[in-house]
Amino acid sequence: MMRAFAVLSSTALRRRNRRCAMTTTTGSFSSARLCNNARRPADITSSSSSSTVNSAELKLPARVEHCDVVVAARTKLSAALHREIADVDELYFQRLILEFGAVYVSDPLEKNFKLESNAVRHKMKRVTSDVILPAASRHYVRCHIHPRRFPVASTTRWKDRVLKETEDFVVVMKPSGLPVAASVDNAKENVLRCVSSALTNKDAGDGDSAKLFPTHRLDVTTSGVLVVAKTGKAAGIFSKILRDGLVEKRYLALTENGPAKVGLMTHEFEPSERTIGKGARTVTMKNLELSKDDIDLYLKDKTQIPSNVAMLRVEKSEKVQIDGKMFYESTIELITGRTHQIRAQFSKENLALVNDCLYTNTNSSDESAFPPPPPPRVPEPEELIGLHALSLKINADTSLGPKGVEFRAENEDIWWRQL
Numbered sequence: 001m002m003r004a005f006a007v008l009s010s011t012a013l014r015r016r017n018r019r020c021a022m023t024t025t026t027g028s029f030s031s032a033r034l035c036n037n038a039r040r041p042a043d044i045t046s047s048s049s050s051s052t053v054n055s056a057e058l059k060l061p062a063r064v065e066h067c068d069v070v071v072a073a074r075t076k077l078s079a080a081l082h083r084e085i086a087d088v089d090e091l092y093f094q095r096l097i098l099e100f101g102a103v104y105v106s107d108p109l110e111k112n113f114k115l116e117s118n119a120v121r122h123k124m125k126r127v128t129s130d131v132i133l134p135a136a137s138r139h140y141v142r143c144h145i146h147p148r149r150f151p152v153a154s155t156t157r158w159k160d161r162v163l164k165e166t167e168d169f170v171v172v173m174k175p176s177g178l179p180v181a182a183s184v185d186n187a188k189e190n191v192l193r194c195v196s197s198a199l200t201n202k203d204a205g206d207g208d209s210a211k212l213f214p215t216h217r218l219d220v221t222t223s224g225v226l227v228v229a230k231t232g233k234a235a236g237i238f239s240k241i242l243r244d245g246l247v248e249k250r251y252l253a254l255t256e257n258g259p260a261k262v263g264l265m266t267h268e269f270e271p272s273e274r275t276i277g278k279g280a281r282t283v284t285m286k287n288l289e290l291s292k293d294d295i296d297l298y299l300k301d302k303t304q305i306p307s308n309v310a311m312l313r314v315e316k317s318e319k320v321q322i323d324g325k326m327f328y329e330s331t332i333e334l335i336t337g338r339t340h341q342i343r344a345q346f347s348k349e350n351l352a353l354v355n356d357c358l359y360t361n362t363n364s365s366d367e368s369a370f371p372p373p374p375p376p377r378v379p380e381p382e383e384l385i386g387l388h389a390l391s392l393k394i395n396a397d398t399s400l401g402p403k404g405v406e407f408r409a410e411n412e413d414i415w416w417r418q419l
Contacts, residue, residue, distance in 0.1 A: 059149070060146040061146065062144075062146055062148070063144075063145040063146045064142065064143070064144050064145065064185075065084075065085055065142070065143045065145055066140070066141075066142055067081065067084045067085070067140070067141045067142075067143065068115055068138070068140060069081070069084060069133065069138065069139045069140075069141050070137075070138045071133045071134075071135065071136075071137055071138075072135065072136060073135050074132050074133065074134060074135050075132070075133050076130050076131075076132060076133075077093070077097065077103065077105065077127065077130055077131050077132075077133060077141070078090045078091075078093035078094045078097060078130050080133055080141075081093045081103070081141065081143060084141075085143070085145075088145060093143070094130055096143065096144070096145070096147070097127055097128065097129070097130050098128065098129065098130065099188055100144075100147045100185070100186050100187060100188050101126045101127070101128050101182065101186070101187030101188070102143065102144040102145075102147045102185045102186065102187075103126070103127055103141065103142070103143045103144070104124040104125060104126050104127070104141065104142045104143075105124070105125065105127050105131070105139050105140075105141050106120045106123045106124050106125075106139050106140040106141070107120075107123045107139075108134070108137045108138065108139060109138045109139060109140060110138075111138060113138070115140055119140075120140045124140070124142065126187065128187070144184070144185035144186075147183075147185040147186040148183060148185055148186055148381075149186070149189065149381070150177060150178045150179065150186065150189040150190070150220075150381045151177065151381065151382065152175050152176070152177040152178050152381065152382075153178055153188070153189035153190070153193075153194050154189075156175050156178075156194065158194050158195055158197070158198035159198050159199075161173045161174075161175070161195070161198075162195070162198075162199075163225070163407050163409075164400060164407065165199070166399040166400055167230065167399055168229060168230055168231065168234035168237075168398070168399040168400075169215075169227055169228065169229055169230065169234060169238065169398070169399060169400050170195060170199070170212065170227070170228050170229075170230065171225065171226070171227050171392075171400065171407050172191060172195055172225075172226045172227075172228060173223075173224065173225065173226075173409040173411060173413065174191055174218055174222075174223055174224060174225075174226040174389070174413075175223055175413060176220075176221050176222065176223040176384055176385075176413065176415070177220065177221065177381040177382055178190060178191055178194075178220060178381065179191070179220050180192065180214050180217050180218060180226065180228075181214050181217075191226065191228065192211075192212040192213070192214065192228060193212075195212060195228065196211065196212045212228045212229065212230060213228065213229040213230070213231065213232055213234070213235035214228060214229075214235065215227050215228060215229050215235050215238040215239055215242070216238075216239075216242060216337065218389055219340065219343075219387075220378075220379070220381055221356075221379045221381070221383060221384065221385045221387070222385075222387045222388070222389060223387075223388050223389065223409070223413035223414075223415075224251070224388045224389025224390060224409045224413065225389050225390070225391060225392040225407050225408065225409045226389070227392065227400075227407075237398070238398070241394065241396045241398070242337070243303065244302075244303060244396075245301070245302025245303060246394065246395040246396045247392060247393065247394055247395065248333065248391075248392070248393040248395065249333070249334040249337070249389065249391070249392055249393075250315075250331060250332065250333055250334070250389075250390045250391045250392075251331075251332045251334060251342055251387060251388060251389055251390055252329060252330070252331060252332070252387070252388045252390050252414060253329070253330045253332055253342055253346060253351075253353055253386055253387055254320075254327055254328070254329055254330075254353060254354045254386025254387075254416050255327065255328045255330065255346065255351045255352065255353060255354060255386065256327055256328075256352075256354055257328070257350055257351050257352070257361065258317055258319075258327075258328025258330070258351060259317035259318070259319070259328045259330070260314045260317040260328065260330045260346070260349070260351055261314060261317075261349075262314050262315065262316060262317060263313065263314060264295065264311065264312075264313050265311070265312050265313070265314060265345055265349065266288050266289075266290050266295075266309065266310065266311050267285035267286060267287065267288050267309075267310045267344075267345050267348060268285065268286040268287070268288040268308055268309065268310070269283060269284075269285060269307075269308050269309060269310040269336075269338045269341070269344075270283065270284040270285075270286060270308065271283045271284075271338075271339055282340070282344070282358060282359070282376060283338065283339050283340050283341075283344050284344070285310060285344045285345050285347070285348040286348075287348075288309065290309075298311065298335075299335070302335065302336070305335075305336055309336065310336050310338045310341050310344075310345055311335040311336045312332050312333065312334050312335055312336070312341065312342065312345060313332065313333040313335060314330050314331070314332055315331045315332065315333055316330070316331050317329070317330040317331075318330075320416070322416055322419050323419060327354065327386075327416070328351075329416075330351075331390070340358075340359065342387060343356055343358070343359040343385075343387065344359055346359075347359035347360060347361065353385050353386040353387055354385065354386035354416070355379070355383060355384060355385045355386060356379065356385045356386070356387075357374070357376065357377050357378075357379055357383070358376050358377065358378055358379060359376070360373060360376070384415050386416065388409070388413060388414050389409065390408060390409060390410070390414075391406055391407065391408040391409070392406065392407050393405070393406040393407075394406075
């Protein structure tokens with residue numbers, strides 16, 4: 001897998017870096033410099049506002065501060081945080097609040113309230129304005145000092161990414177390297193915000209830009225067709241269409257091992273618990289044999305598929321030669337939509353996707369490899385894995401078109417075809 005990464009990622013990343021380098025950056029929080037995957041130590045101890053703000057451009061290690069904030073007089077949140085965390089200046093906190101939504105504040109706490117693990121998490125809310133903390137008040141504040149950055153948000157021509165727009169929906173070709181919706185530490189750099197800004201001609205940091213709603217998700221590192229809704233009602237309509245099994249999704253997967261066996265791939269799906277600060281969250285796939293009657297029932301009516309069953313169909317798996325090395329490209333119909341499903345199922349079958357550092361070949365026979373493989377981790381936004389959402393067919397009448405309308409993303413996002 002590491003050999004595959006070396007072969008395939010270098011050229012694609014150089015191309016992405018060149019595109020980033022050609023983009024003119026404005027504002028202290030520009031992310032173009034992240035594209036070269038540079039890692040530098042945090043420079044946030046300076047009292048200079050410009051130095052501190054500029055440090056957010058760098059690829060910095062995660063830093064989360066938990067503060068028990070008590071104010072005697074009415075105080076701006078940014079000023080209160082600066083008093084608590086002296087090595088971060090007030091202007092930087094203002095940017096984190098206003099642009100990134102990286103600060104969460106609890107409701108007022110009683111003076112004798114004991115701050116314990118998870119004690120007030122249910123009362124926390126993200127703030128996007130530099131709120132005034134009332135006099136004689138106490139709050140628990142969580143601040144993500146180094147929000148995870150997604151450079152592709154500012155280097156993508158989003159209007160060119162729109163396949164179709166109606167009064168209800170927008171069909172987008174999502175690039176790799178960006179979440180669909182806001183992440184816990186970054187509410188600015190995501191598909192919903194970027195597409196909304198492009199359609200309304202407003203900056204992604206403008207709170208007045210129109211709001212879009214997710215209807216389904218693609219992983220950060222997955223590119224391809226995505227449908228987002230303009231209203232909550234439209235999102236609910238499309239979600240029901242998905243639940244009723246009336247959407248056909250096809251993906252392309254690139255693997256070093258193969259070919260994948262053509263036909264159904266079924267596993268028992270077991271998600272892990274969410275754990276903060278204890279490594280990457282993954283899901284587990286276990287071997288599962290289904291009877292012919294069950295398979296026939298599930299394929300006839302997808303709503304009958306139990307929530308712990310993951311199903312996909314490999315339609316074809318063909319050899320492809322890239323830079324003189326042989327790989328396998330599989331076309332997949334996704335029957336259920338479980339978290340990380342294709343990545344986890346293919347990993348279970350010893351068909352880990354190229355460059356996927358979270359799901360590796362679990363059935364590898366080489367147990368004496370030295371050095372041992374690195375522990376699983378979440379891919380960085382700029383790392384390209386072998387997965388692309390190729391098409392989406394809607395078998396129901398919507399404003400996007402009559403029953404059977406299909407949208408395809410056969411573009412440069414299929415990065416291994418560009419090498």
